[in-house]
Amino acid sequence: MITFRINGAERSLDVDPTMPLLWAIRENLGMTGTKFGCGQAQCGACTVHLNGAAIRSCVTPVAAAQGAEVTTIEGLASAEGELHPLQQAWIDEQAPQCGYCQSGQIMSAAALLATNPNPDDAAIDAAMSGNICRCGMYQRIRKSIKRAAGAEAVVGVFDPQAVTEEVKHV
């Protein structure tokens, strides 16, 4: 039995401990926001957070999550349902195209902003180059990250109203 917290809720699974976390999340827990793209740590579609760090769940055995905190795209918005600043920025920049890579892109970006609230282009390249977007929306993803970083710099917790207010006052 493997027990971990996922998006704040404790879950126990009776599965092969060597099975990749990706399939535990998608099939055993029925949370399909995390995607399968390659199964070989080459595309980033399966990116989730394990104790806050971005990992490729397709090559991470579910046993590695024992006792850990896992966050998926479904757990990124606040408990009240308020979107994460990155999710809002992704909408504002109309970043997704087909959208299939975007859960992974957003999770990689969220891990980046958690440690580097104002990443420059080189930091964005370094953090995001493990995530392929076959629709080629890199320019919009980069802009979205910068937009969200700006928003976080202005207010700790994202509030669109507050951002507008702050900007007005400046």
Added chain:
Amino acid sequence: MSEQVQENTQATAKPSGLAKWTRRGFISAGALAGGGLIIGVALRRGDRRDQVADLVSEEGDTLLSMWVKIDEAGKITAIVPHSEMGQGAQTVLTQMLADEMDANWADVSFVEAPAEDEYANGPLGKGYLLAGAEIPAALMATVDGAMHQAAKALVQQITGGSLSIRATGVAGMRVAGAAAREMMIKAAAGTWQVPESELTTANSTVMHKASNRAASYAELASAAAKFEPSNKPSLKDPEQFTLMGTDLPRHDIPSKVTGEAMFGMDAQVPGMHYAAIRQAPVFGAKVKSFDATKAKAQPGVTHVVDLGDAVAVVATGYWTAERAANAVDIKWTATENDTVNSESIRQQFRADLAQAQADGTSSADVEAGDVSGAFAAAAQVIEATYEVPFLAHSCMEPMNATARFANGQCEVWTGTQNPLGARYEIAAALEMDPADVALHQHFMGGGFGRRAMHDASIQAARIAKDTGVPVKLIWSRAEDIQHDFYRPSVASQFRAAIGSDGQVLAWDNIYSEKHEPVEAPVIPYDVAAQHIHYTNSSTHVPFGAWRSVDHSQHGFFTEAFFDEVAEAAGKDPYLLRRELLANKPRHRKLLDLAAEKAGWNQPVAEGHGRGISLQESFGTLVAQVVEVRVDQGNVSVDRVVLAVDPGFAVSPDGLAAQMESGVIYGLSAAMYGEINIEAGRVAQNAFDNYPAVRMQDAPLIETHIVNSGEAWGGAGEPGTPGIAPALANAIYQATGTRVRQLPVSRYDFNYRVNEPEELI
């Protein structure tokens, strides 16, 4: 339904006497069909609402035409016959309908049309692949062939060919919106007993200014529905547009940032198992025998299915199935292609081209002027051979489908570019009545032409039928790359004759392999003598439409060779293009814009290069200027300045997104994309040997939009073909090496060489 097909087949099989392929020509050809193609599809002659009512409307809905319905609360729903793969088609088409209808955007939403015959768009699509293009007379035979295909394609519901806006939008959604608006006006005129001419519409409301009366569309809906929708309502002029030409947020985006969007991969069917598959590595091979003892012994494995040319392993989880599939020992039959490889294919092309030249057996696309005379009189003749490899689509979401077979009925859940076609093909494969097959459409994690094919859906249906359990079939990335329908490998040989004054006298081009669009190898430049011809040189590698189809190779070939011509003529490649576009002001203006925005006149630093290209495809013009830096042999693409003229940009931001996407897709292929054949099979199997551009390699892309007012063109594909030649031209400036083969990664730019082919 079958009656309809036959009528149209007869009517469209020989559109004889059609000298010029224009949109009007197509409509009248279609109108002959008694029910027609354009009219028949956009708004079929005769009122088809009864036939579709059960399919798309719910209690309380009023169906105004087969493309739009309105409910009692005034909610307006467009019924959109195209699939969403991120190109934003569904939002844009809804925008077109809502604008013509004068609907309040806040009241408007859409549903995807069901996979039913009434919503087929095949002929519409095929016809518009050609519409508006200036096609040389020599191509008309090919066009007739395409027409025949169009007729066969009636039971298709294709999203492809960059058609959503230019065909369905222009001929369908706008017409439907305008017709709905007219019906509202008629209803109000009848109720108030006032002339229709005194009524105006805005924000889902009909108004009569003189008497200060107003009625909402919701109030008028049931009266309006009594009128038959007009086939020829009056459409707005662009100055009257309120929604078209503005950026409206795409409806599909919010669910794509929260993980809620349901792709085919995410379909959930109670009790479903998961299947992994191993397909014959050599195309055409069959399963000779297999030993699944070890696979079956693994806990969780429930079935092993022989599909004839593949073996599927079914288990309670995908990872279990995939691991067990590795343990199946499969022997494949030998085929005549077991020794074919990329080099033998390349030799075959060269031999076939030489043979066709020698025998004069090539087929002509264009024959103009006195080609042999021009070469005889030339001061200079230049020659070059260009080649491109096979390419896979490599959608982000690997191929997959979920199927359930019970009580003689089959249901399939998948994301497809052609839901109706999928239904028919699944039915045919399982020898069922199409009425017993249901297709549940999902978002597509990339399409690019790949998801117009239904192989995975058919496999899933067969596995579900064979095992009796609902099954989700997922292809591994390796299966996805190795069992695609590929952009063909093509060779193209050029000769150009140049006069002593630097004048381009003749353009002679022969290439292998021809598909669509027929005009792809045609150049826009004013060269008096031209011979553009081809010979077929087929391989066992399956062909598929790959974003921009034949333009993907000919865009590279013609626009890169053009720079060689310019150099031989002693002219700047931009200025020579300009000079030879004197009679094409639309093209010239766009080229000028790209050159100006890119600072073409500015000097280029050592080790840097700037290249230009112009490409007309799918009714849209795109000019690109690419800037590269070559440092110790490494090519980096820094900036792409792109000017696009789609006639009219319905959604400017959506168009820009398509240009960015098209450029990156084309750039991945140009830089690193090659599918090699070794011992009859595909050598590549993962993103590390079939790479894609990543964040760190992605150039800055600036898009400049020109609304020329010409016929509206497509958006999904036209951004792709122009990047490779502009890149090759820029690399030449930076390194002195002509890139005549793709991908660029084959070259070593640490050395300056004149004949790169010999080095590889």
